[in-house]
Amino acid sequence: MMQIDDALFQRLRDTPIFKSWPEAALLHLQSHCRAVPLRGASILFSAGSQASAFYFVLSGRMLLSSSSAAGHEKIVEIIQPGQLFALAVGFLGRRYPVTATSEGRAELIEIPFAPFLGIIKEQPELTWQMLADLSIRLNFLINEVRRMGVESADTRVGQYLLDLCPQHAGPARVELPCTKAALAARLGIKPETLSRVFARMQQAGAAVVGRRHVDIPCPEALQQWTNRQSEPDNRRRIKQPAGCPRS
Amino acid sequence: MMQIDDALFQRLRDTPIFKSWPEAALLHLQSHCRAVPLRGASILFSAGSQASAFYFVLSGRMLLSSSSAAGHEKIVEIIQPGQLFALAVGFLGRRYPVTATSEGRAELIEIPFAPFLGIIKEQPELTWQMLADLSIRLNFLINEVRRMGVESADTRVGQYLLDLCPQHAGPARVELPCTKAALAARLGIKPETLSRVFARMQQAGAAVVGRRHVDIPCPEALQQWTNRQSEPDNRRRIKQPAGCPRS
DNA sequence: CGCGAGATTGATCGCCCTCAAGGTAAGTGG
DNA sequence: CCACTTACCTTGAGGGCGATCAATCTCGCG
Numbered sequence: 001m002m003q004i005d006d007a008l009f010q011r012l013r014d015t016p017i018f019k020s021w022p023e024a025a026l027l028h029l030q031s032h033c034r035a036v037p038l039r040g041a042s043i044l045f046s047a048g049s050q051a052s053a054f055y056f057v058l059s060g061r062m063l064l065s066s067s068s069a070a071g072h073e074k075i076v077e078i079i080q081p082g083q084l085f086a087l088a089v090g091f092l093g094r095r096y097p098v099t100a101t102s103e104g105r106a107e108l109i110e111i112p113f114a115p116f117l118g119i120i121k122e123q124p125e126l127t128w129q130m131l132a133d134l135s136i137r138l139n140f141l142i143n144e145v146r147r148m149g150v151e152s153a154d155t156r157v158g159q160y161l162l163d164l165c166p167q168h169a170g171p172a173r174v175e176l177p178c179t180k181a182a183l184a185a186r187l188g189i190k191p192e193t194l195s196r197v198f199a200r201m202q203q204a205g206a207a208v209v210g211r212r213h214v215d216i217p218c219p220e221a222l223q224q225w226t227n228r229q230s231e232p233d234n235r236r237r238i239k240q241p242a243g244c245p246r247s
Numbered sequence: 248m249m250q251i252d253d254a255l256f257q258r259l260r261d262t263p264i265f266k267s268w269p270e271a272a273l274l275h276l277q278s279h280c281r282a283v284p285l286r287g288a289s290i291l292f293s294a295g296s297q298a299s300a301f302y303f304v305l306s307g308r309m310l311l312s313s314s315s316a317a318g319h320e321k322i323v324e325i326i327q328p329g330q331l332f333a334l335a336v337g338f339l340g341r342r343y344p345v346t347a348t349s350e351g352r353a354e355l356i357e358i359p360f361a362p363f364l365g366i367i368k369e370q371p372e373l374t375w376q377m378l379a380d381l382s383i384r385l386n387f388l389i390n391e392v393r394r395m396g397v398e399s400a401d402t403r404v405g406q407y408l409l410d411l412c413p414q415h416a417g418p419a420r421v422e423l424p425c426t427k428a429a430l431a432a433r434l435g436i437k438p439e440t441l442s443r444v445f446a447r448m449q450q451a452g453a454a455v456v457g458r459r460h461v462d463i464p465c466p467e468a469l470q471q472w473t474n475r476q477s478e479p480d481n482r483r484r485i486k487q488p489a490g491c492p493r494s
Numbered sequence: 495c496g497c498g499a500g501a502t503t504g505a506t507c508g509c510c511c512t513c514a515a516g517g518t519a520a521g522t523g524g
Numbered sequence: 525c526c527a528c529t530t531a532c533c534t535t536g537a538g539g540g541c542g543a544t545c546a547a548t549c550t551c552g553c554g
Contacts, residue, residue, distance in 0.1 A: 141388035148395035149435030188396030
């Protein structure tokens with residue numbers, strides 16, 4: 001079995017999930033991992049296929065997508081370098097719920113479930129950080145469900161850019177993690193629509209859109225533009241149900 | 248502190264998460280739980296508020312919702328009797344990501360995080376089932392994200408009904424877990440649209456819609472109706488699959 | 495019976511998709 | 525350096541789905 005280079009494996013050791021692991025466990029796990037180089041855009045695994053490993057992104061980006069019966073593809077998440085993905089599949093351990101595609105060249109570490117689960121079964125205190133990790137992912141998806149369900153294309157694009165902005169106010173440049181077509185799929189809209197949203201955003205002075213990046217002169221202005229359609233009569237109160245107990 | 252009746256607490260003991268717990272731990276946990284009766288539709292907690300406990304539904308149903316900046320409410324999940332909710336919040340332990348509302352009368356068991364986390368910190372092998380539980384929820388939300396992102400109103404309603412159908416084919420009656428307005432919010436559409444979808448579904452012979460239930464004479468026919476979309480003018484009638492079981 | 499909440503139905507409008515054409519870089523070979 | 529290629533992006537015209545606004549209907553209930 002081709003073992004992973006120590007320097008590369010160090011990146012995995014530095015993740016929140018593994019940094020509390022004892023040396024012995026890490027060495028044992030490392031002996032079962034292997035490097036997976038993807039030379040161009042290619043499919044790593046497909047939704048519904050048997051799952052035997054999860055992955056860590058060393059370089060490049062991975063797109064996790066799910067397709068409807070009609071064939072429409074929805075990108076659920078974009079995985080950046082330094083992140084793990086498909087870890088949760090191991091705890092139910094059957095099949096991948098999404099299709100994983102590399103966006104151009106990418107390099108991964110493949111971590112088989114078997115030795116991983118063996119270790120945490122004997123040292124269950126190592127799962128603490130994983131619960132936190134899954135919890136974060138759950139929150140992310142809850143947010144996504146709301147956005148996809150009720151928010152407009154303008155709002156989705158604006159929120160997405162704002163999420164990528166550094167917290168501190170002031171001009172920022174957001175690097176898009178993928179092509180605009182893929183970004184549209186990630187946002188649940190069509191590329192043409194994304195293009196028009198960018199055009200409106202730019203015309204309003206809320207952003208300057210480049211080929212693979214977006215400049216945001218004033219995040220607050222973008223925020224305001226993003227939420228602008230809720231302006232007229234937003235005072236509508238949600239009716240309190242009749243028998244609301246105070247108890 | 249009002250302690251929980253043994254018979255009610257037994258329902259909590261029977262959940263996948265707790266059934267492997269030792270007696271001592273359960274008794275300790277029980278002493279910190281309390282019953283929460285909700286006499287009518289009311290808010291249990293709001294999104295963003297400090298989280299100190301999670302809940303188990305004894306009776307009634309809970310709606311977990313998330314609101315956009317524009318005030319549009321999206322019901323993320325409907326919790327049925329026998330289910331836990333807000334458990335994952337404890338592992339990151341800050342604030343609830345959703346608002347929890349009871350749909351009519353409901354009775355809950357409130358389980359404070361502090362004693363719960365204390366127990367699993369000392370007996371981390373108990374977390375195994377929780378990882379599986381979070382993994383299931385993750386899959387559910389991934390599905391939801393795709394549905395909200397790319398699927399039509401007709402498809403969302405059809406899929407929802409089919410998910411509630413028993414696996415075995417043949418006529419089925421699906422009890423709606425909430426009002427149609429709430430169901431619309433759950434599906435990310437408006438009540439008027441839901442009404443029209445039901446009307447079309449009924450006219451096509453794929454379902455018979457009642458006040459609080461839907462009869463599905465043939466799930467395969469509904470499935471076919473749900474997935475029709477490239478066909479030009481098939482909004483009128485669908486043909487019955489050859490071998491539709493009568494059972 | 496009158497009341498009110500939920501559900502239905504109709505008319506109209508706007509957002510977003512679809513289809514189609516044109517534009518704009520990057521890479522290639524002459 | 526320049527046609528040519530190719531992939532990606534943009535722009536335009538038109539249509540459909542679902543939202544909005546508003547009226548009517550049904551049903552449970554005091």
